[in-house]
Amino acid sequence: MNHDRSVTLFEKAKLLVAGGVSSQIRVNEPADVPLFFTHAKGSRMWDADGNEYIDYIQGMGPNLFGHAPDFINRQVAEDMEKGYVFAGQFERELEVAEMALSMIPMDDATVRFASSGTEIDQLLFRTMRGFTGRPKILKFEGHYHGWMDSVNWSVHPPIDKAGPEDAPIAVGESAGMDQATADGLVICQWNDLEKLEKAFADHRGEIAGVITEPILANTNCIIPAPGYMEGLQQLCRGNGTLLAFDEVITGFRVAAGGAQEVLGITPDLATYAKAMAGGFPIAMIVGRRDVMDYIGNGTVYHGGSFNSNVMSIAAAYASLKHIQQNGETFYRDLNARGLRLMEGLRDVAKSQESDLHVQGLGSVFAISFTTKQEIINWRDHARNCDENKYRRFARAMLKQGIRLSSNGRTHLSSAHTDEDIDKTVAAAAAVLPNL
Numbered sequence: 001m002n003h004d005r006s007v008t009l010f011e012k013a014k015l016l017v018a019g020g021v022s023s024q025i026r027v028n029e030p031a032d033v034p035l036f037f038t039h040a041k042g043s044r045m046w047d048a049d050g051n052e053y054i055d056y057i058q059g060m061g062p063n064l065f066g067h068a069p070d071f072i073n074r075q076v077a078e079d080m081e082k083g084y085v086f087a088g089q090f091e092r093e094l095e096v097a098e099m100a101l102s103m104i105p106m107d108d109a110t111v112r113f114a115s116s117g118t119e120i121d122q123l124l125f126r127t128m129r130g131f132t133g134r135p136k137i138l139k140f141e142g143h144y145h146g147w148m149d150s151v152n153w154s155v156h157p158p159i160d161k162a163g164p165e166d167a168p169i170a171v172g173e174s175a176g177m178d179q180a181t182a183d184g185l186v187i188c189q190w191n192d193l194e195k196l197e198k199a200f201a202d203h204r205g206e207i208a209g210v211i212t213e214p215i216l217a218n219t220n221c222i223i224p225a226p227g228y229m230e231g232l233q234q235l236c237r238g239n240g241t242l243l244a245f246d247e248v249i250t251g252f253r254v255a256a257g258g259a260q261e262v263l264g265i266t267p268d269l270a271t272y273a274k275a276m277a278g279g280f281p282i283a284m285i286v287g288r289r290d291v292m293d294y295i296g297n298g299t300v301y302h303g304g305s306f307n308s309n310v311m312s313i314a315a316a317y318a319s320l321k322h323i324q325q326n327g328e329t330f331y332r333d334l335n336a337r338g339l340r341l342m343e344g345l346r347d348v349a350k351s352q353e354s355d356l357h358v359q360g361l362g363s364v365f366a367i368s369f370t371t372k373q374e375i376i377n378w379r380d381h382a383r384n385c386d387e388n389k390y391r392r393f394a395r396a397m398l399k400q401g402i403r404l405s406s407n408g409r410t411h412l413s414s415a416h417t418d419e420d421i422d423k424t425v426a427a428a429a430a431v432l433p434n435l
Ligand SMILES: Cc1ncc(COP(=O)(O)O)c(C=O)c1O
Pocket: 060, 116, 117, 118, 119, 121, 144, 145, 146, 147, 213, 218, 246, 247, 248, 249, 273, 274
């Protein structure tokens, strides 16, 4: 497979754009060079050298319906004729809020819109501190909530720097971070109630809120152990702490009501972004009315020029309408196709006695290489998964025309077909013996 044109463009890009990319993870494309793409439609993408790929990155999650679905294109084109940004309200925004609230299990909740997951999680932390008057947010190792100083700690810390098992220290993910922001966090290992109880005991009366990915999409796509989320909710309630789900990946992807629906747990607050507008930039916080009133009456300040812009709201409107019109069949089909891929990969792994491992749900799951039956949190992943082997696998798959992410997270879209799945499984069967 030839990537000559991407190589040429990347040389030019390095002179113009820092590192040649606009988001750091893009340097990790499983190719010799970050690829340049010319266009994408449905499950497929085409690079500047004319190579075609079945894409499982899907924008890192937003493209729930595949690339550039016609029904979103039409709605955005129609609505944007009337203007782009009003710095004022419009009715379509209310239609989206109403549809979203009818799908999410939380009762008597209100919403606010923003433009990215990073941004909406900042509003979440400010709201939790503003409402409770407490200084700290409890965050878990292995969970990602955006790249801001206040939370970009201990996402995937090296284990030898991460501190004791039951009292992890905050490890910054970047140079240049404000060290003082670490004081606003309590870091804890996930999926282990004893460690959580200790964290609450060590910081009694200090924790405003707990933020968790309800299904840990950013580390091995881990579904919490039975009883863990219930225990977390009880501890929060017993300590006057708010519970928040970061549904930036899971929202509108794993079910109409997101991970809340799948797990049967309703948090106090939740944040959404990626899949909500099928690829357009949008984010949303949803929460208990009494908490959200702190934003509503301006006690907790929130602004943004691009919040609820016409194009993003149009895309969200088309996305949620599409999901609602297709009813239960939408998620049933999406998950069934994803499960078919997971099973196909498992069968290939078994027949070749490979340690390829898949974990998660049909619509989003993780591929890793481990002999463990199940990975339960970040330290477990770091100790037991062979990330180099996964990278070799992703690079070999790309040469077969299958585009996998650099971190193993695999996104299905409703545009993926059975034929795509069959090709992907056949490609895995072909590359596994030579890793
Ligand atoms: C769970 C989660 N929260 C927040 C974010 C940040 O979202 P964004 O990239 O839109 O800023 C991400 C991004 O991957 C995410 O996975």
